[in-house]
Amino acid sequence: MPRPSGPSNARRPPPARTGPSKGPSKGNGRAVPTKRVGARTKRNPKVRYVAVRFLLVAAGVKLVQVQGFEAEALANRAEQQRATAMEIPAERGSIVDRNGVKLAFSMDVVSLAWRPKAMRAQWDAQARKSPNAPDYNERTEQIAGYMKKVLGNQVDRDEILNELRDDVTFTYLVHNVEPTKARKITTRFAEMETEKRALREYPGGELASNVVGAANWRMEDKDVRKHNLHGLSGLESARDNDLAGIPGRKLADTAEGSDSVVIPGTERNIQPATPGSDLALTLDSDMQYTLQRQLTDYAKQARARSASAVVMDAKTSEVYALANDKTFDPNDLETANPDNMNNTAVTTPYEPGSVNKVITASAAIEHGVAEPREVIQVPGSLQVSDHVVHDAWAHGTLGMTLTGVFAKSSNIGTLLTAQKVGEQRFADMLRKFGLGVRTGIGLPGESPGSVPPRSQWSGSTFGNLPIGQGLSMTLLQMAGMYQTIANDGVRVPPRLVDAEIKPGGVREEMPRPPGVRVVKPQTAKTVRNMLRAVTQDQPGQNSGTAPAAALQGYQVSGKTGTAQQVNPATGAYSSDKYWITFAGMLPADDPRFVVAIMLDQPETTLPQGHTAAPLFHDIASYIAQRYQIPLSKKPSPVVPLVVGE
């Protein structure tokens, strides 16, 4: 019977209508004439006959009316009265790394709650009635004791007791209880209120939390049934729609007056919930862990205000690791603050300094204005517009090869080369390398950096940009420049989410952004080879700026950078606050990985604060081991950098 109570309820009215005869009949119609009223009806059988007939006909008519004409409406009303629509929460998808290691997943948990005022009234009333019954204080003591026994360290007995005895109508006692334990407690104390929730687990803690972000239980919606996990930061927030899934709906019969007391066995689905998709990232959690640790240690040693680093695949731009020195544990959001939740690697641009000279180098080679071995006479200072540029070390006029200009990071040599390239061609090159435009990696709050538009260049602008001052970029953009050089001149925007795994297990690859040709393959190769000399360690003036970045057995190519920061007080470049940067690739003869590092305001008097080259070395060394990169066939050739004074 699909609608048991509708008709049976509806049948009740006819007897009610015949109310007057109900009293005397007392249930058995046949007995009527023989008993009390019998005397009258016996006297007049005809009346009896007509009365009975009339009643039968009336009942029949009502029956037809109720069952035939009103059946549907009544059944609907009954259904409405007892059935309650409920939302079935959709399970939130997991986030996994490139090897399937889970970085975030959800668990069912229960929150236990209590109604102190109502329970106190009820139990104290019971205690007054029967002197043997325990009063409220005794009972709450029992509850707190039992909860401590079941939940162990998760709760504090005295705190629970305080909550239980609080003078409020409703209070949560404890969140995130395992369902099994919650059942144990509610079996013993049926008065305990429970609320099903989900808890987001981050097994790695701080591991990749800047990328993965955090999700927590949200209760903004007035409808309790719509409460669910939602992302706060990182991919949890940016991809919330994919991860959250679609809640389903079900109907259940509930007790009168309370929608939460479900009559067992009456639940029926209308629409099942669709769980959220899993996200497979390009991160490698081991690489990520190591990078985070190395970067944090190094930033501490260099006493940097902040630091970021990224490891990217040279060909596909898949991000293997993206780290900031400060990060938070998403399992414990109380320790999180806007400072450590800020993913500075994508949100905060900086001036790159000499790392940006790679653009000047690429433009010079691409347009054929210079060759690596060509000797440039570099004076000790250079007047550009209204200011005088010096090199990092004092020197008279030096004969430097083009390779030497970049390997030794000569500002003057670079500017002379840039002047040969010309402003327009240089500006085009900046644009092609993707500066001033967001990479579209899909993390929230990405900054596009800033490059002054060509129309707003002043006389000194072209004395700044080629040496990496006067423009800003994010760490990802900086890595992207070196990825272009590593990938034979094709810039591929970075990727972080590799695939979405749909609820059925279908893996949907995320579209790969198309590559952009920036320079000719030969140009990229030449620049790559030139920048190997940065790590060259030779006597005399033939050492590059970063011999410490060299990795034995491998050819390494990269570039150091030191950029002055603007002092907010004076509005001019500060003389003691710097961004120290490094970007490079490994191995230079067949690039597999690109590494970019930025240290913000390290103490430049410290050896670690002076350059990020040793950190690059450590990261490269780990990469070579982890991905079993074959040794380079031969070491980087020694090239002349300074050929005469």
Next chain:
Amino acid sequence: MRSGNASRASFVMLIIGLLAVGVAATLYFSTQAIADSYRLENATQRANSLAERAEILERDVMRKESASALAEQARKLGMVPGGNPARLVVGPDGKVKVVGKPRRAAGAPQPESPPPSGQPPAERQPPAQPRPQEHRQPADDRANQQQPGEQRQPADERRQAQSPADQQPVPRAEGGP
């Protein structure tokens, strides 16, 4: 008339009998069905609680196998990152060339447990000699280098270390659990 009554009586008896059997059968089956529904309920509950248990165990495993937890465990065992390895390159002629200089791994010492009574280092070969260090635990190296005999890990390792054979400068091919 009599036989008619008799046959009618037996017919009635038959019907009553059938009815009785029917009622009994209905009772029996409905009782069974209810009993089964209880069993089903129990089984469902058990399945649910087992699924919950599996979920919790899975979580514990994932927590323990995360990179951070593994690193922490390794640190507690006194292990340190390997640093720059030397590499053996086998040429086409079969000759082996060592690229890089093998060095003992160094790192911040992390002996949290009190050092056991001084015991001799397990081996003392010169570091320049190429050795299969990839197969050895970095902890071993560091312990030898910085705090001889301090906080050595597993018991069987220690037993080996105490055996006289191990005192010789012979590179051990493998160590650790």
